[in-house]
Amino acid sequence: MLAQAYAAAGQHKTALASYDRLARLAPKSAKPLADKALLLQQMGDMQAADEALRRALRLSPLNGSLLRMLTAAKTPPDDPIVARFKEAWEKQQLSAADRIEAGFGLAKVFGAQGWDYLNEANALQRAAAPWKIADRDAEVTGLLRAMGSGPWPEAPAPAADRRPIFVTGMPRSGTTLLEQILSGHADVQGTGETGLPLRACYSVLVQNGGFRDVSGLTGAELATIGQRYLDGMERFHQATGVFTDKSINTYMIMGLLHHILPQARVIVVRRDPRDIGLSIYRNFFATGTHGYSNDLADIARYVATMERCVEHWHAARPEAFLEVRYEDLVTDPEPAIRGMLDYCGLDWDPACLTPEKNLGAVKTLSVDQVRSPINPNSVGGWKRHAAALSPLLETLGELTAPWD
Numbered sequence: 001m002l003a004q005a006y007a008a009a010g011q012h013k014t015a016l017a018s019y020d021r022l023a024r025l026a027p028k029s030a031k032p033l034a035d036k037a038l039l040l041q042q043m044g045d046m047q048a049a050d051e052a053l054r055r056a057l058r059l060s061p062l063n064g065s066l067l068r069m070l071t072a073a074k075t076p077p078d079d080p081i082v083a084r085f086k087e088a089w090e091k092q093q094l095s096a097a098d099r100i101e102a103g104f105g106l107a108k109v110f111g112a113q114g115w116d117y118l119n120e121a122n123a124l125q126r127a128a129a130p131w132k133i134a135d136r137d138a139e140v141t142g143l144l145r146a147m148g149s150g151p152w153p154e155a156p157a158p159a160a161d162r163r164p165i166f167v168t169g170m171p172r173s174g175t176t177l178l179e180q181i182l183s184g185h186a187d188v189q190g191t192g193e194t195g196l197p198l199r200a201c202y203s204v205l206v207q208n209g210g211f212r213d214v215s216g217l218t219g220a221e222l223a224t225i226g227q228r229y230l231d232g233m234e235r236f237h238q239a240t241g242v243f244t245d246k247s248i249n250t251y252m253i254m255g256l257l258h259h260i261l262p263q264a265r266v267i268v269v270r271r272d273p274r275d276i277g278l279s280i281y282r283n284f285f286a287t288g289t290h291g292y293s294n295d296l297a298d299i300a301r302y303v304a305t306m307e308r309c310v311e312h313w314h315a316a317r318p319e320a321f322l323e324v325r326y327e328d329l330v331t332d333p334e335p336a337i338r339g340m341l342d343y344c345g346l347d348w349d350p351a352c353l354t355p356e357k358n359l360g361a362v363k364t365l366s367v368d369q370v371r372s373p374i375n376p377n378s379v380g381g382w383k384r385h386a387a388a389l390s391p392l393l394e395t396l397g398e399l400t401a402p403w404d
Contacts, residue, residue: 007039014040046073057081062088064098068105068284075109082109099125104284115388118282122294131291133301140305141213144312147256150215155222160263162230165244165344169269170306172279174326178269180355189243195200197250200229226260238322255313258320265344271326272403273303274382277392300395330376
């Protein structure tokens, strides 16, 4: 726990030393080594992470989580560890939990030849944590109805010295890259994915299992949302001045946040939903956190709920946010970055062009990708897997039109 506290506070060297101490105290336990490896990956030291994971796998040879972490960086199919897990998979020697994570790891190693691993891993995870699109639809419908009712009361002006830049969009849409770009600016602090924007709003909006109409709230209640958010950011993330917040669900309430915190800026990252869908389906999310991710058709349906939210704010408060296309950002970075900085009221900083040099820890699935220079390598990647993605493509329908 102490090592995790040091890591959360950004004291990475102290945290690593704590994990080493724990490993010495418990030489037969793989966990301190796994925790150390995770922090090293977040810091961008993939080689040291690889070494720690291989040590952990000697202690826990069929730990699926360790294999999945190992494959976050390129791991060749002929690696002895991969061979061991492949044999264990075929002989049904893995527990259900290990089989899920090992399946994602093996699928990454074998690429286009790994879809059987990927499909089974996703099916097992869905069985472990069932999910229904109807629940998501009901949440979005209720929330948009509550925010679309009548004029909103004015909230007292908040402290203007704290200026959040909310970066939002679907998972795997490029939000981590965009935050790394912005937090590379000399005047911007990166805070990662805090989850606080939606929690602050729901703390006031949710009542008796439903949503209160925003038009029926008082100005003081709206101000409470803003204050709870800013207080939480300062308390848990030491966020002051200009800072980014990459909470992906912020698009649901971005118009309300702009009303409450007019000094804030919101950037919505848009990406071809076919590339998003492929990336979501073949990446492991902690069981129960992104239930839609295990079914290609459900991923498309989830994308549609985001589109509903963005369309709502386009109609209601178009001034509340800026949209940035991932494809434009990675193909011709400078114009896109200059546009974002202008929107955020920030001067040009050439450091924004080299986010791979940003030393901030990355606590998302993009730990490896964001350590490379900005590039368009993943644009259109879905085309190589079109046949396997047919449930996604069919369900998306016209949602792909802007990218065709």
